[in-house]
Amino acid sequence: MKFKLSIISSACLAAMLSASAYAEPGNFVGTLSDGNKQVYFEGAQVKIKELNLTTQTRRDGTFRFNNIEPGHYTIEISYLGAAPIVKTIYIEENKTLKDQFTLTESGNTIEDIVVYGQRAGQAGALNMQRSADSIKSIVSSDAIGQFPDQNVAEALQRLPGLSIERDQGEGRFVGIRGLDPNLNNVTVNGINIPSPEAGVRSVALDVFPSELVEGLEVSKSVTSDMDADAIGGSVEIRSLSAFDRAGESASVTLQASHNQLRSDTSPKVSASYSNRYKFGNVDDVFGVAAAVSWSDRDFGSDNIESNGDDEVEQRHYKINRERLGAALNLDYRPDFNNQYYLRTLYSQFSDTEFRQANAFTFAGDDSEVERSSKDRFEEQQILSLTGGAEHQINQWLLTYQAGYSKASEDEPEALNYVFKTDGFTLNSDLLGKIPHVEQQVGVSELANYKLDEIEFANNQSNDKEYSFRFDLAKDLTFLNYPSQIKFGSKYRSREKQQATQVTFFDGDFDNIDSDMFVGGSPDWGLGEFGEGLNKHALRSFFNSNRANLEVAQLDSDIESRGESFINKEDILAAYIMGTIDIEQLRIVAGFRYEKTQFSTSGHKVELIEDEYSDINQLDVNPWQVDRDYDYLLPSLNVRYNVTENLISRFAYTQTLSRPKFEESAAFQIIESNTVKDSDGVLTTEREASVGNPELKPFESDNIDFTIEYYPGGIGVLSAGYFYKNISNFVIYADVANQPQWQGFDEVIQPINGDKATLQGIELAWVKTFENGLLLAANATFSDSEAVTLLDGKRFETSLPNQADRVGNLTVGYEDEKWNLRLTMTHKSENLEEIDGELLRMEDSHQQLDFSSKYYINQKMNLYFNAINITDQPFYNYFSERNRNAQYEEYGRTFELGFTWKM
Template sequence: MKIYKSKVALACMAAMISAQAIAEDGNLLGRLGDANNKAWFEGASIRIKELNISTVTKGDGSFRFNALPPGDYTLEIRYLGAPKSEHKVRILDGETLQQRFSLGLNEPKLDELIVYGQRAGQANALNMQRSADNLKSIVSSDAIGQFPDQNAAEALQRLPGLSIERDQGEGRFVGIRGIDPNLNNVTINGMNIPSPEAGVRSVALDVIPSELIEGLEVTKSVTSDMDADAIGGSVEVKSLSAFDRAGRSASLTVQASRNELRSETSPKVSGSYTEVMDFAGLQDSLGVAVALSWFDRDFGSDNIESNGDDEIEQRFYQINRKRIGGALNLDFRPDFDNQYYLRSLYSRFSDDEYRQANAFTFDGDDSEVERSSKDRYEKQEILSFTAGGEHQLQQWHLSYQLGYAESSEDEPEALYYKFKGEGFAINSDFQGQIPAIEQDNAAKSLANYEVDEISFEDNFSEDNELSFKLDISHDFELAGHSAQLKFGGKYRSREKQTNANIFIYDGDFDELDAGQFAASTPDWGLGDFGEGLNRQALRHYFSANRSNLELAALDSELESKGASYQSDEDILAAYLMGKIDLDNLRLVAGLRYEQTDFATHGQRVELIEDEQSGEENVVNSPWQGERNYHHLLPSLNMRYEFSDQLIGRFAYTQTIARPKFEDSAAFQIIESKTEENDEGGFDTEREAEVGNPELKPFESTNLDLSLEYYPGDIGVLSAGYFYKDIDNFVILADVSHLEAWQGYEEVTQPINGESAKVQGVELSWVKSFDNGLLIAANATLTDSEAITLLDGERFETSLPNQSDKVGNLTFGYENEQWSLRLTLSHKSENLEEIDGDMLRMEDAHQQLDFSGKYYFSPQMHLYFNAINLNDEPYYHYFDRRSVNAQYEEYGRTFELGFNWTL
């Protein structure tokens, strides 16, 4: 009997083992939203308790677990702002279970606050930040709508460690931890965006209207599957996708704004529409998202600036800026294993600027005044297309993307006038931020001036990039721990060219009456400006008389040829990266290889003025250069979860930044003058300004360490330390002492200098209270050291544009009808450049903005924004704050608008 029972037991065991051997693993495909399916939640942590494996929800709320043994499991869902919840699921043999989940919210009002308003923006961003493998700061589309920000740059200034460079009071370029924007990477929908501006790599994010953005993501510690050209960090702009919103959605915003300084009213209209629909017989398989934005803004600024010694200039700006943007995104998802997408974004930014200026040179009886005008229309365009797909092949995940982007800057028919006058009674003590100028009535009348020079420019620059990338990942188990191996590559081909056509007319103006161009006195608020210049009259005269004007042919050729060049850059990258979860520790480590082939060609342009031979001409000869280099760059990101509330991070990365195109371009502008000396002989003086195709890229070693405490609800308290050691820092230097430039008096050229170092601390606190109050505060304290060589002298300074204190403070309140925010942004003084023997400093800037909304219903609200409430000017000074370099004021701007959403 015992033998019989033993045989039966063995047979049962064999059957069980056999059944398990042939059992097929299953999959779980989930989607997390609110109870009413009004919104999906991104960045939520989803964990299978029995297997101790976890993942994070995507933008459409989806998540996936592959290769799960059949059985019963407990899903643990964590999302800041909602209580932790658990859900039971059963995975059957070979089945892919598809199921929707909702957050465990106990109060209906809390549910609404999580889905809409300030809480929504904070919750979404903090959850994505909390679950990220590396150091990130995120702005969601909901958060963008809570600030009076006109573009992507201004939306990013609210994040820890980020600051913006302004132009005419509007945010343009974004600095990450004080690093030059040229050393950051900007992508739109994963596609590297070339810069529309000539000579630079930095992308002015004011060309992208905030209405076209679904989210902004700033990565401060890169992983090996990311582009390496991110010394400061990487900015990812994400446009909206239909699958990121629940069901059909639509929005419409109508706004009017008024600039206090110029008393101009400006209209704005924007809208979006998304829908998920059936396609080719497949249910909810096609997503369509469309967004449009149009903004026509009239404003201006009043400016006064000096050289700190003997020159002061008054400037009056009248500006019209138009932003037109559109996005069309298509997603096709035939099943849960395959998806395809097409993303497009177009943005056109035009800047129509008319500037009138008075430049005073104080030199006793030889004092003079130069009056000038700048009539310039500039159009910048960015067009981006990306197409790709993602496929889940059992344990393997394959993704690929083909992208094309082009940017351009067109400056057609720019017209500049210069008028000169002498013998006026003028005086100034050069004291204070706004130095006073004394001038007699004769200096204020244009009839007492003569036309000195007219210049006409037609400039165009274009930057385009074609790229392809492939990423392959494999999920597996290693010694009982969840792990992933990821590898892939990317190819980028970039071409940037700049073409300048400059015509200088500098003679035959004796019979021209300058008084015919006079206009009424501009409303310049910084002192006495005198008569204005009639824009239409200046333009009409030039158009009618251009053929009769005397062209300075040599100067025109020198300026045009010297500013025209083309650069080509091919980058081939490959990487290998691994990720493993060791209980509460996640390690992400890898290597990235990047090969760069760079070539540039332009002109060697020499202006020769020889009194001895009587020769006076311009000699042009082609000049080209190339440089090939490669880097092997390691990265390590560690994330340790001490508890549900406390997370620690450490990162060691190496990154690079390729030199600016204007620094590495092949151009030489040489001026050679041969004049008779006192002894009757002849001396030749030569000066040059040249590019440097041999420049090495910046190389940086980066360390990051941080702690993040999430006390519950919607909030975080974080502190971090960062350190960057940057080699091959590019500086401008006089290289006339080198053998290649023997006989030259001065040769200005960018060269690789010594190292620069940056270290700092980032602090942040965000808290949403149940009574509707919201507080957000962040501060970044930095210290930097850089070496600058000027006229052979070695200067130890801070990094240019590096503020040692950057911070934001926000107070907000929200209930069912009101949403209010008051925000203060602060940026301390920083070194701009060394100007001669003086330090030119940018003064501290702090700006107060207000945003208020009144909700008629969850679908409709009225809003009011007040920008620069404290009327903060833009101020630069030399050495001491009392020595003006530039003072500019913009006034307050008020916006009133209506928003409707479906």
């Protein structure tokens, strides 16, 4: 026995001595920049040839390899648009080698080729797309500056598979592959951004000025370390950092824009500054980056819409939109193993709108006309604070991040008037994009109208979220192949509050002379509008006479109490994922677990009107629901380099999207009306609109397959197929036939539908030529099927807002002095909603924009942009294209500006 122990002990000692004889591994870190070390390049592929180890440069141009045995190795760096770099290095025992690499093209420094201009934007985006582990589309900061885009939404519309929903002609919400924007996840510097708008999850990306953005990434397939609520995809907005560029940098932009429809000229100013600071003889360790953008835009639109049956409404909009955005970002990097950062982003978006409208109801001798006004100021604010760090601890990479974000929307003292008249002859065939209304002369004169109602509202929405996450990753060898194991956790706590306060005034109007509110006739380009309303006279009258006006208390209370609610959501997530490189094959796979605790509180509000019993009252009762649910979601992303220039990708993921807050909110608005007919019979009609706190999240199985060919230089030719099988799709249905609603005539409630599927292909081609020509085109062809209910029956249709065809075409030219781009975006018709028995369709939209720059030198340029050159309107129709639902014109916009960069 002692002999055996001696043998074992001797063997262990020999193993320990043998292990100690091995040399301690070393590390290698590098930085990739231009010849002047002023610009860093992200997304370059870096490889240690002998070990088949690969990585990518980060946004500050750095890369790192850990745990390398001492010896000589060959480093290979490839970046689209530049000559490859090949260099021999020597790794010493237990030391970290640092080196600097410079991109060149055909033996010349690349600074004049890829540092600025069209080619810079394309090169940066394509390199990051090529090296990504998942399926991504990317817009670099340089590319954003090459288009006449006012905000993040408009910048994203240039990418394959992306389309935008417009508000007053400006891009607002982004749809990915035709899906509802509520099914996307939006983050800023890694922090989830809440929505300032009441009741929804979708973030209106027009609140983010494009000048504050360093880059945009759209992930169409997710990995397990990403949030799972991304059926459409995930949009990451990155703001600038001082370590994105070397040394001191600054920029200033001044712009004037002119809207042709309203003949208004508006200013815009933006500026940025960044610098690094040293302490003693130590390298740059502290970085400060700041940016600010302000614009004040006056514009408007002319609108005409109908219900497809017996109503036509003319609308004239006068709008002012002011945007203020600011960012202050701090970085502290005492050494390469430790990095700390603080990211802040503030955005304020205000919208002042004065809308005048004429609404015609055709009913023979009972025809009516309403003249109305909407005078409201709306302000949205978003604040994002992010702090975190990254530590390389031996062979482990630890990252952690804490965040706070808040979004709010305030609509104080909104004032709406309604004037009515009847007894006039009206006629319209309701046909054509712009229906013509035949009317007597007196219809256009305000003196023939009586004040019918005044609505005064103070509405507010707040959405805030706290979050904390940590991630641990370690490089290792598995089955003799380079691998990585990564795991982590994330906690999010969110509260969405909607507070509605509405007061209706509907009496004591008999002695009011409508002539006192007459204003100038609006310049309405779609026909005759008649006398206008004076905004200041309307506001002044209300302020002076409010105390004497008769309040419709029950109508006011039912809307104020019924539409107010608070939703809370706590999400705890944990994940584990692994990466392995097998020759040319890279596999990233993992699982993500998410547990959600959800609560909602609101009111059950019932308005009871009983003529027989002389009852007229409002019953209000609190309503609260608590529930929780969890999911285990797998993800698989595979990348195979067929050749150096040909890459294939496959992804299978499971994702979810939680219902809109207004759909899952605890609210019920019920109206009961009891009357006695001429035969003395009592009848009661009961109708309700209710939320559904028991709604399940959308669930989706997603399959993606793409082929990308990089032919050399700056360019790519790609094709992809995608398929989504979505269950628990939310639809609105009449559930009055359910047992809990017995005795109701109609109950409209969101419920989980059967299923929906979406599939399609994405095609993209980008090519820059040595003579300065740039050509880019992309197109997405998709098809969807969804099951909904119409009048209690199953009804098959396409997904709302899903367009069968979305595409972009860009033709550009660039030399040392000029940068020119002509761009076209196209979105085919799509189903907007089911309106009664009619299908409301959004017509195809095709917009042409032009941008140009003249470089006075590398620091200064003048630019001119022309937006919506063909004056493309927005048009919706009912079932048939000549049956108007909404027609709206915005006019052309021209911009002239000057930019200085240091």
